[in-house]
Amino acid sequence: MLIKKPADIRESEVTPKDWYLRRREFIRVAGSIAAAAATVAVTPSLLTAAEATQNPNAYRFPDLKKGSPYDTTEKLNSYNDITTYNNFYEFGLDKADPARYAHTLQPRPWSIVVEGECNKPGRYDIEDFTKGIALEERIYRMRCVEAWSMVIPWVGFPLSEAIKKFEPTAKAKYVEFKTLVDFRQMPAQSEPNLQWPYREGLRMDEAMHPLTLMAVGLYGEVLPNQNGAPIRLVVPWKYGFKGIKSIVSMRFVESEPLNTWKQTRASEYGFYANVNPEVDHPRWSQKTERRIGELFRRKTLPFNGYAEHVASLYAGMDLRKFY
Amino acid sequence: MTQTQLVRRVLKPAVFLACLVPAGRLLYNALWGSLGVNPLETLTNETGIWTLRLLVATIAITPIRWLTKWNAIITFRRMIGLFAFFYGCVHFFIYFLFDRSLMLDGLWEDIVLRPYITVGFTALALMVPLAITSTKGWIRRLGGQRWNLLHKLVYASAVLGVLHYWWKVKLDVSNPMIYAAIVGVLLGWRLVKAITKRNEARRRSARASAFSEG
Numbered sequence: 017m018l019i020k021k022p023a024d025i026r027e028s029e030v031t032p033k034d035w036y037l038r039r040r041e042f043i044r045v046a047g048s049i050a051a052a053a054a055t056v057a058v059t060p061s062l063l064t065a066a067e068a069t070q071n072p073n074a075y076r077f078p079d080l081k082k083g084s085p086y087d088t089t090e091k092l093n094s095y096n097d098i099t100t101y102n103n104f105y106e107f108g109l110d111k112a113d114p115a116r117y118a119h120t121l122q123p124r125p126w127s128i129v130v131e132g133e134c135n136k137p138g139r140y141d142i143e144d145f146t147k148g149i150a151l152e153e154r155i156y157r158m159r160c161v162e163a164w165s166m167v168i169p170w171v172g173f174p175l176s177e178a179i180k181k182f183e184p185t186a187k188a189k190y191v192e193f194k195t196l197v198d199f200r201q202m203p204a205q206s207e208p209n210l211q212w213p214y215r216e217g218l219r220m221d222e223a224m225h226p227l228t229l230m231a232v233g234l235y236g237e238v239l240p241n242q243n244g245a246p247i248r249l250v251v252p253w254k255y256g257f258k259g260i261k262s263i264v265s266m267r268f269v270e271s272e273p274l275n276t277w278k279q280t281r282a283s284e285y286g287f288y289a290n291v292n293p294e295v296d297h298p299r300w301s302q303k304t305e306r307r308i309g310e311l312f313r314r315k316t317l318p319f320n321g322y323a324e325h326v327a328s329l330y331a332g333m334d335l336r337k338f339y
Numbered sequence: 340m341t342q343t344q345l346v347r348r349v350l351k352p353a354v355f356l357a358c359l360v361p362a363g364r365l366l367y368n369a370l371w372g373s374l375g376v377n378p379l380e381t382l383t384n385e386t387g388i389w390t391l392r393l394l395v396a397t398i399a400i401t402p403i404r405w406l407t408k409w410n411a412i413i414t415f416r417r418m419i420g421l422f423a424f425f426y427g428c429v430h431f432f433i434y435f436l437f438d439r440s441l442m443l444d445g446l447w448e449d450i451v452l453r454p455y456i457t458v459g460f461t462a463l464a465l466m467v468p469l470a471i472t473s474t475k476g477w478i479r480r481l482g483g484q485r486w487n488l489l490h491k492l493v494y495a496s497a498v499l500g501v502l503h504y505w506w507k508v509k510l511d512v513s514n515p516m517i518y519a520a521i522v523g524v525l526l527g528w529r530l531v532k533a534i535t536k537r538n539e540a541r542r543r544s545a546r547a548s549a550f551s552e553g
Contacts, residue, residue: 101376109511112375162509164377209510280510299455299506301448304438308377312440 070095074237077171081152086227088155093166095235097308102242104261105209106202114242121201123246132268135183142246149173154229159291159320161255165305170250171233176224188268192217193249193260210276216249216260217273221329227252227322253319253326255289286339291320295339346411354415358422361389379437386430391504391518393423394497398525417473424470427463459503462496469493497522
């Protein structure tokens, strides 16, 4: 007996020939429609994010020196961008956590312990630490190791000005910084996400470089808690994690200090952490970055665009090895 | 209304709409500018996590059916699986368009060099044949047994999806661990069942041969 086997594919399921011949055109058109739809969907949220809303209660610094030759002329990120998207694990791992929870931090009174290889160690009240140093605005790019970036108008002073006051000795080859440890003020320190206190360090020539800033404010106002009040480091040619926040200790040392992220995962984060599109993070590329507020990625620049000022500090060093 | 009618006319549309809720919320928030400071990151993360959630839901259907003896639940499996594929495609497309500007060489470099993208891309690629052969016509054409075998690929997709999430996280892997545990239980249950079934079959055939010899 012959049993008629049904055709494998029904006539109705076969793509008509002229559609099939125009398949490439179809894919192109469909692709551009989807791209346009996605762009339309995302653009309004980007525009909203760009509106600056500063804190009306914050102290505004009078007589700020503006227009540094180091300033970038790129478009600033909004106050909202800069103060609600932060990595500050002392207040939680989510980038929205610091803005939510950092109100428990008390930035005054505040003192900084200066110790190690210097002639004037001691515990300095923050007002004494900064006494006699003029504050200025510095508009810097900030590139996070997670491959996003912002443009931030900091208020601060060159770290070199503070260092000079404490007269480091010839043995001072590095400077190490520590963040406050106090889980009543920094609640997420009760969890062992990182080993507290957060530590960072710079080589002495990096610390003395005129680009290296101690920031005490942004957008002309006193630094919000979530951005590292009352005083933090800003090293614009390095990944953001070098910019240690809420500093309580500064120690001059002879050998390279161990910074927290290197301590946590040395295969992924080094001591130098210079922004370098040629050296990828083991898990993701560093060639491009997403500037907050932009749709598409842009190219990451060597030393975050500050190569002309700082590349000479690393002459002869293998930056693949010293990442 | 019979149970079949209830499932087909009420529950199925309800599950369909529920699966669309995350996409609807994201679209709404995108239009109103409430996706946060980094809207593309939010879109990527949310579509990724919903892909994984729906994949987990898909492979949870059979164990739930066995536990509750509610056979009609199987009606939802294809739909939820296809929604997982839908969210996976949106997730991939956002990355390909905004992170890689639709450049194939950039995509290829990521697939080759970045393990978390290698496994994520593979997880999605494995879902393509499953989505294509999800129709009744394809079940008939392949035959139930072969179709079933092919659709075991969804287990690989789920495992690779969890790995993709795990390897992307910067520090705190507690959320990926939760997904790994759930997928582990769902796949472990199948393994235990398969072994039990094989042993039973063996015992039965041993008994049968003993009987015929006796």
